[in-house]
Amino acid sequence: MPAQPANKRILLKLSGEALMGDDAFGINRATIVRMVGEVAEVVNMGVQVAVVIGGGNIFRGVAGGSVGMDRATADYMGMLATVMNALALSDAMTKQGLVPRVMSAIAIEQVVEPYVRPKALQYLEEGKVVIFAAGTGNPFFTTDTAAALRGAEIGAEMVLKATKVDGVYSADPQKDPSAERYTRISFDEAMSRNLGIMDATAFALCRDQKLPIKVFSIFKHGALKRVVLGEDEGTLVYA
Ligand SMILES: Nc1ncnc2c1ncn2[C@@H]1O[C@H](COP(=O)(O)OP(=O)(O)OP(=O)(O)O)[C@@H](O)[C@H]1O
Numbered sequence: 604m605p606a607q608p609a610n611k612r613i614l615l616k617l618s619g620e621a622l623m624g625d626d627a628f629g630i631n632r633a634t635i636v637r638m639v640g641e642v643a644e645v646v647n648m649g650v651q652v653a654v655v656i657g658g659g660n661i662f663r664g665v666a667g668g669s670v671g672m673d674r675a676t677a678d679y680m681g682m683l684a685t686v687m688n689a690l691a692l693s694d695a696m697t698k699q700g701l702v703p704r705v706m707s708a709i710a711i712e713q714v715v716e717p718y719v720r721p722k723a724l725q726y727l728e729e730g731k732v733v734i735f736a737a738g739t740g741n742p743f744f745t746t747d748t749a750a751a752l753r754g755a756e757i758g759a760e761m762v763l764k765a766t767k768v769d770g771v772y773s774a775d776p777q778k779d780p781s782a783e784r785y786t787r788i789s790f791d792e793a794m795s796r797n798l799g800i801m802d803a804t805a806f807a808l809c810r811d812q813k814l815p816i817k818v819f820s821i822f823k824h825g826a827l828k829r830v831v832l833g834e835d836e837g838t839l840v841y842a
C-alpha cells in the first residue's frame with residue numbers, strides 16, 4: 604500500500620523569490636514548472652492544498668519605502684506583485700492537469716475572483732487548488748502573515764513554508780555559514796531568538812492558533828512530498 608499523507612489539508616506558502624530561479628528578477632519558466640510538479644505530487648495523493656504565494660521576485664514594499672516611497676503605496680505594489688505570481692502559478696498548474704482557483708484579498712474582479720472563505724472551503728473539498736493572492740489585503744503585513752491567517756481560516760493542519768533554505772537556523776544561513784539548523788523549535792524560542800525566517804506577526808498568529816509550521820527548501824526535489832508524508836525534512840516550529 605502506498606504511504607499515506609500525514610495531513611488532509613495544508614496551507615503551502617511558496618516563496619516568491621524562489622520563482623526567479625537563477626534569473627535576477629521575475630518568473631523563471633523552468634522553475635515554476637518544476638515547483639508546480641512538486642505540488643501536483645501531493646495533490647494527486649489526495650491532500651487538499653491551498654497556496655499563498657509571495658512577491659519578493661517582483662517587488663517588496665520595504666524596498667520602495669527605503670528609497671523614499673510612501674510605504675503603504677509600496678506595499679500595495681507588493682500585493683499586486685503577488686497577484687501576478689498567482690496568475691503565473693495558476694497557468695502552470697492548469698497545464699499540469701490541476702484545477703486552480705485564484706482568490707484575491709484585493710478587489711480586482713476582472714482578473715481574479717475575490718477571497719470568500721466558504722467558496723475557498725468548497726473548492727478545497729472539490730480537490731481544486733486554491734491560490735490566495737494579494738496577501739492579507741492590508742499594507743504593513745507580509746505573505747507569511749497571510750499564510751498564517753488563511754491557514755487558520757481554512758482549518759489547515761499545518762503551514763508549510765517552502766523557501767530557499769532547508770529549515771530554520773540559529774542565524775540567517777545565507778549570511779552566517781556557521782549557523783546551525785534546528786530539527787524542531789518552539790514558537791516561543793523562535794520569537795525570543797528573533798529568528799528572521801518569518802516575521803513575528805506570522806509566528807504569533809500560528810502560535811496562538813496552535814498551527815504548526817514546517818520550513819523546508821523548495822529547491823530540494825521531493826521535500827514537499829516528504830513533509831506531507833510526515834517524514835524527517837526541514838524544521839518543525841511548534842506551539
Ligand atoms: N534564522 C534563519 N533561518 C533560516 N533562514 C533565515 C533565518 N533568518 C533569515 N533567514 C532568511 O529568510 C529567508 C526566507 O524568508 P523570506 O520570507 O524573506 O523569503 P521567501 O520565503 O523567499 O519569501 P517571499 O515569498 O517573500 O519571496 C531565507 O532565504 C533566509 O536567507
Ligand SMILES: O=c1ccn([C@@H]2O[C@H](COP(=O)(O)O)[C@@H](O)[C@H]2O)c(=O)[nH]1
Pocket residue numbers: 619656657658659662663664665677678679680681682683684685737738739740741742743744745746747748749
Ligand atoms: O498582507 C500583505 C502581504 C504582502 N504585502 C506586500 O507585498 C510584498 C510581497 O510580499 P512578501 O511577503 O514580501 O513576498 C511585501 O513586501 C509587502 O510590501 C503587504 O503589504 N501585505
